[in-house]
Amino acid sequence: MVALVALLLLSACGHGERTRGAAVECPSIAGMPDALLLLFGEMHGSKEAPALIRGLACSVSEKQAVAVGLEMPSQDQARLDAFMASGGKADDVDTLLATDFWQQGRDGRSSAAMLELIEDLRALKQAGRPVTLFAFDDQPGTQLERNVAIANGVRRFREAHPQMRIIALMGNVHAMSASMWAGDRMLAPSGSLLADLHPVSVLVSHPAGTIWACMPACGVQSLPASRDEAVPGFHEGAVMGGYSRSYRLASLTASPPAAENGKPAP
Template sequence: MLGLLTAAALACSPPEGTSSLLDRPEPVIMIGELHGTAEAPHAVGEIACAAAERGPVVVALELEDTLQPTLDAFMAAPTVDTARATLDGSTLLNRAVQDGRTSVALLDLLARIHALKTAGRDITVHLFQPSSLTRDDGLDQAWYELNMGFLMGRARQTRPDARVIGLAGNIHARKTPIDRYPDLGVPAAGHLPARETLSLKIAQQGGFAWNCSADACGVNPSMASYDAQTRGVILTPPEDGGYDGVLALGPWTASPPMSGED
């Protein structure tokens, strides 16, 4: 039975084109999402699974760096049930604003990484949302992006032998500035060495996501700005040049908060 469970944990089902993506030389792959979908964390888990077949992997997540000890305890737990118990009382479950980052799909991603690690893969989690500098400090967003970029880079610097697979909001994963947001400056991923960093934007193909609008946080529709039938990794930069390619996962499904809020 243990052998069957281990085999199931090690079986990967990544998006089409993942093999070509992992053949690329860049050690850092950043994936930009719209928070609160079921598809984005699942795809990251399966890409990380495929990468772990080739060598060490660090999965970098846009969660506050103060949660790192909690996630380290999660990954060190002997079973998935004891792992989930390490989250009790943490800000991962108890949040004033549910913006989609701490979704059920994110919990499933963490469980996927835990299963891979328990099965013997060299895989870890690294958190890079800055907790020491916020946009409420009177500083431009550019400073926040700079700090986030530094924390992203720590994933590479602490494990130079590993492939880094990162998941962040699509603005943070972008490599170039956006003219209409002058206070943004260079996005977080743009502060990483260009030669070592490949960035993909998850295509908007319709569906729904749990995120925050101007009025409230909850299930919101997503526009379809990309062919809804396309699937997989497309290593062709979008027209605006902010990313190195696109990850098409189809229309999105909203993933609610792991806290059980609805």
């Protein structure tokens, strides 16, 4: 099984302005589920999970259109669209980061690795690849329950693009395809609310390592290894309920917030 190749980014997927039509080489990733809707459930705040999504999008876009969905406020979609159409210069990055999501966010969804993922998707698009980026978190500014809000955002994009391959990255509870007990109540994760769209839920598992999160203090947090298959790559089944597949990362390294004190982090 090809293991580490999903995390490799070749020079064409790096930072900076790209020429439309430029050659892009992407790795072939063994074992990726053949489904139109893939829900990847992660522990927010690592470098490796966004890198996995970046590698998958690069590979899929060799043969077909692909959309990457991120757990960001859908109300910020216009900023994402503008950045994807930009040259990726410093002013473009500053404009993207000038929202509460980036400036106040501290849960890993607004990490430097997430910004790098967005920058590399922009580079792929500018190189002529059929890559789309969309935000699916409908909760900010509403009273929607979070799983409902996330499911609504993914569903809206699917209805507008019924045949496009979607790779959505979200928290590992949201991506579950089955209900679960949360204290004394039954919780319906976003994945279960999207059952009629036949998603494949993939748990992002990991060896012992670190993430950047607030637990409750904000900073680098240590995590033990997931108790599942230790070989990096895609696998059938998962240690966590509500998942039919898993992807084992080769490492787990904390990624801090992309913006600190109103400016991009170094």
